[in-house]
Amino acid sequence: MFKKKGLLSIVENREIAEHIFTMKLEGELVNELDQPGQFVHLRVGQGFDHLLRRPISICDVDHEKQQLTIIYRAEGAGTVAFSKQAVGEQVDVLGPLGQGFPIEERKAGEHVVLVGGGVGVPPLYYLSKRLKSKGVIVSHVLGFSHAGAVFLADEFAKLGDTYITTIDGSFGEQGLVTDVLDRWNITEWNALYSCGPLPMLRALSQRFEQHEAAYISLEERMGCGIGACFACVCHTPESDTSYKKICTHGPVFRVGEVIL
Amino acid sequence: MFKKKGLLSIVENREIAEHIFTMKLEGELVNELDQPGQFVHLRVGQGFDHLLRRPISICDVDHEKQQLTIIYRAEGAGTVAFSKQAVGEQVDVLGPLGQGFPIEERKAGEHVVLVGGGVGVPPLYYLSKRLKSKGVIVSHVLGFSHAGAVFLADEFAKLGDTYITTIDGSFGEQGLVTDVLDRWNITEWNALYSCGPLPMLRALSQRFEQHEAAYISLEERMGCGIGACFACVCHTPESDTSYKKICTHGPVFRVGEVIL
Amino acid sequence: MSINDSVATSRLEVKLGDHLTLRNPVIPASGCFGFGKEYAQFYELDALGAIMIKATTVEPRFGNPTPRVAETKAGMLNAIGLQNPGLEKVLSEELPWLERYDVPIIANIAGTTEEDYIQVVEQISHAPNVKALELNISCPNVKLGGITFGTDPVIAASLVRKVKQASSLPLYVKLSPNVTDVVQIAQAVEEAGADGLSMINTLLGMRIDLKTRRPILANKSGGLSGPAIKPVAIRMIYEVSQKVNIPIIGMGGIMTAEDVIEFFLAGASAVGVGTANFVDPYVCPTIISELEGWLDKLGVQHISELTGMGWKG
Amino acid sequence: MSINDSVATSRLEVKLGDHLTLRNPVIPASGCFGFGKEYAQFYELDALGAIMIKATTVEPRFGNPTPRVAETKAGMLNAIGLQNPGLEKVLSEELPWLERYDVPIIANIAGTTEEDYIQVVEQISHAPNVKALELNISCPNVKLGGITFGTDPVIAASLVRKVKQASSLPLYVKLSPNVTDVVQIAQAVEEAGADGLSMINTLLGMRIDLKTRRPILANKSGGLSGPAIKPVAIRMIYEVSQKVNIPIIGMGGIMTAEDVIEFFLAGASAVGVGTANFVDPYVCPTIISELEGWLDKLGVQHISELTGMGWKG
Ligand SMILES: Cc1cc2nc3c(=O)[nH]c(=O)nc-3n(C[C@H](O)[C@H](O)[C@H](O)COP(=O)(O)OP(=O)(O)OC[C@H]3O[C@@H](n4cnc5c(N)ncnc54)[C@H](O)[C@@H]3O)c2cc1C
Ligand SMILES: Cc1cc2nc3c(=O)[nH]c(=O)nc-3n(C[C@H](O)[C@H](O)[C@H](O)COP(=O)(O)OP(=O)(O)OC[C@H]3O[C@@H](n4cnc5c(N)ncnc54)[C@H](O)[C@@H]3O)c2cc1C
Ligand SMILES: Cc1cc2nc3c(=O)[nH]c(=O)nc-3n(C[C@H](O)[C@H](O)[C@H](O)COP(=O)(O)O)c2cc1C
């Protein structure tokens, strides 16, 4: 099967939290997207001002409407440019890319915990929807810096127990996501899927090193996004030269599979 | 007096002949524009895909509506980008720049001939309007490659005698503008103003070398457009190192003032 | 896309010296195309003139720490650090996999000592689909060696002579632009027996992150590629092609068929396309499909007629 | 614009060695600002840290034939060829005109022989508003001399020594990026007595016109400037600033205040802004007005604290 690239039209693009935007993209390529945790690789505009594509997670997919939702933080040059694109403009999208969260392994009735931080939260939304539709019971532990940075809180609450933490305590509980896991004694689960900043992923990895089904989703600066350029590698425990490519072997890895 | 730069809004941008576009730009800066033959220096978009500004002649000015009209050929990367800009978008305009046609010297009742070729025609339109409003009798000799490339024919006809030539004879008379001057024996004039391709300007210069009031408008690749970078110089007859800058001493020169 | 049409015709076929004939002049550049597999997910690799595979070293290498890439205006920086699976795996897995396609492979060779180079050259030359070697004497990312081979004409020539003895395959030497006098190096390797040149490799560059106040790349500096460097590539090829009698595979910032024509006019006989593959994975077949239209526009029967037209007579 | 505000405060004041204090670090780069007159039509030149005037030679020069500029992706090429009105006119007209502004002038000096340089240096040093010299040993456009001074450390050092004897003004040497080892040249001119460095000059580049099939520039090749070359400039300044003890005026692709900060982090103590003036004639005062905001964002009291922070401790 040949991989795909397509032009999707922007049908929505608006700020939903401080510097956080949601963008809805519509077009045929959306038919190809159905694995939570996979990502798309987006061109910024058309010229060469932003030469490299930006990797952004699938946050939601509506196959009927052929719509993809992404949520991104407008921070650097490219994402700020995204935030200024108007409804009706087209975005060059490459995807789906990478290996998503292994939901095939989950069964109805199981309990799964999703742990997300900042812009690591978006991919968990589609994941949660897909798990729920399989009959899996999902809890969400989502960390943000402060109240103004919180997004999707209501949407997650509709899918299952949702614990929100902020570092400054201005929304939900004060502290880190790991504090919530401790405080609420969330230990009985069949799988844990997480995405967020490296320190969070490190803490989770240490804590659940022995667990069979604890997964993390990683970020790295990418060139090709398809495994050809070796930009996005990380070490694995096997040897000095053994590695995984985040763009193709990941971004989702089992805890312990790669060295953080 | 400080020079000006401004953002003008596109109120019209459409093809009027093959690859020839007319663009109407609106904004305060238009108040500053009133000399025919001067030019504006336009940024192409906002990033660095097209780093240099493009020099384009003032083709018409409507001070009441604060509108500037330019006519340009979409040929290279920048002008093709212009042609794709939508109504409502803004263009960063620097101007007015350079020395225009010296219309102060003209008096009511005098006869003036305007000779233009291709995209050298646009500046003659505002020139003709201004001369006519002074009571000067204006004839136009305009050359194009072929029928599909002709523009402004009707508009010029309203301002005075208008002879159109095409190289292939598909519109107006067949031949070059100089052929028309010969054929119609257009020799009785108080001034001649011309703008167009170099071979045309060379032919006119040779022919009217001795004439007091024969003017040509030149083109050259520009850096700054304001006289600072020495990109746009041409030799003058005085010495090996004597020169004129087309962007500031020109683009309009008296025949013989510079070496073509 | 009319890939197959354009492949079928011979207006794009290029002969590099007597030693190598390509169905068209478009070659993915080394390091930007892995060992082909990833792009085979997008199109049939037979469409290509050839493939320059990722630099191969004797031993597997992990390369530099990440981040390894950064974006610049109209360009990018990379400091991959020659990560590759090592000679053995390239011979046993990567090259055999590529045999399913009817496309010549140009093997990019890297090393830190002359012996390293020779060892890779000797063994990789036996692979049936490897039709030429590209000697990477210019990769700026590896501190031991690499850069020194490419900046000193005497050292470069010595390496070339030894490599020529070790293999009968046509040898392309990949020149670094980070030198005062690229013509001097080009002439030295030509005299030493190189069958062709490929140029240019990346310019050394850096970006510093305003937040961390440190270079973005873990390796600090990296190689600048993409449209930003095209004028440097064109200038060097224009100069070198007038001073050597071996073919040049031109590269540096090619994004479009128009760019390819410009490289030919400067003096290239074929081209490498690197960074552009990241922007658009289909860029090589797209360029190939547009080249003939350009030949028509330019009134040229065969693409080779354009080589060096920018300076010829 | 808050030009006057930012000028008034001292957070932007920079001391270049003991020899030169500027009210802010932003200097229009030589050749991109003429002799100031044109930009004085846009804003008061007192806003600037200093002005680097167009290269001056003994005799008036017409320079190269046109076209002299071409556009490239995120850059431009120029081959002006050192056109200037000659020493006499610079002394009698251009410099006196600039005296109406309270702004130090850095005189860019070019020549084709050592004697040429010395003659300009001796005489221009007497102009009351010339506060420093910038030795252009790197302009790639003039075939006789120019380039050779800048690519050979021995020749560069010899010129610097003679110029130092001819003038007591602080001497900045403008380095060419078109060399294998810029650190070597930098160290050679430092040892020879240079008081500072300015870097980088343009990269040698070319564009070929697909229609005419010839180089766009009449001079064929030209100097590449603009954002495209910024990563090369940053890399060179980062390297050189760790190896010399004299201040560096950094330049190459600066368009914004952010770029200025990046140059400081790399090791610059002040900056030159060239090509950006053509894009936006107000760019220098705009950058100056935005610098303090950046110091706040970075939590830095004074801009000089940023110099070399990209590699320090
Ligand atoms: C698999 C994957 C999924 C992601 N999903 C999301 C998401 O759903 N929402 C979201 O807001 N962000 C997501 N990110 C992070 C996002 O890719 C970066 O924030 C974004 O690329 C930064 O681009 P910029 O234009 O803001 O910054 P610039 O500084 O202009 O970027 C310059 C270059 O660096 C790269 N880069 C900079 N920061 C990062 C980073 N943190 N990770 C990877 N590349 C980076 C850019 O892609 C670009 O190539 C994801 C990253 C990965 C790898
Ligand atoms: C004073 C003056 C007035 C002009 N008035 C008009 C006008 O009213 N209508 C019109 O269609 N054209 C006019 N031109 C020509 C116009 O400037 C060029 O056609 C245009 O700049 C080409 O840009 P591009 O993006 O199409 O080409 P590109 O090839 O992308 O341009 C690259 C660079 O070269 C410069 N360049 C290329 N061709 C020319 C040229 N012929 N003259 C000057 N610079 C060039 C561009 O400005 C740009 O800096 C005028 C030129 C000058 C000097
Ligand atoms: C990510 C990346 C990796 C590269 N790896 C190699 C390599 O292994 N060997 C080599 O000779 N050149 C390597 N190059 C250089 C390219 O082959 C090419 O010479 C250069 O990028 C200029 O072409 P471009 O502008 O089209 O990318 C690499 C370039 C990039 C961007």
Ligand SMILES: Cc1cc2nc3c(=O)[nH]c(=O)nc-3n(C[C@H](O)[C@H](O)[C@H](O)COP(=O)(O)O)c2cc1C
């Ligand atoms: C049109 C033009 C003319 C230049 N003339 C000179 C010059 O006379 N002397 C000199 O030392 N540098 C000259 N330069 C180089 C600039 O001063 C500067 O070093 C270079 O352009 C890089 O900076 P930028 O990218 O900000 O333009 C010139 C550059 C340009 C674009």
Ligand code: FES
């Ligand atoms: S981004 Fe190229 S290998 Fe992962």
Ligand code: FES
């Ligand atoms: S364009 Fe700069 S002097 Fe005329």
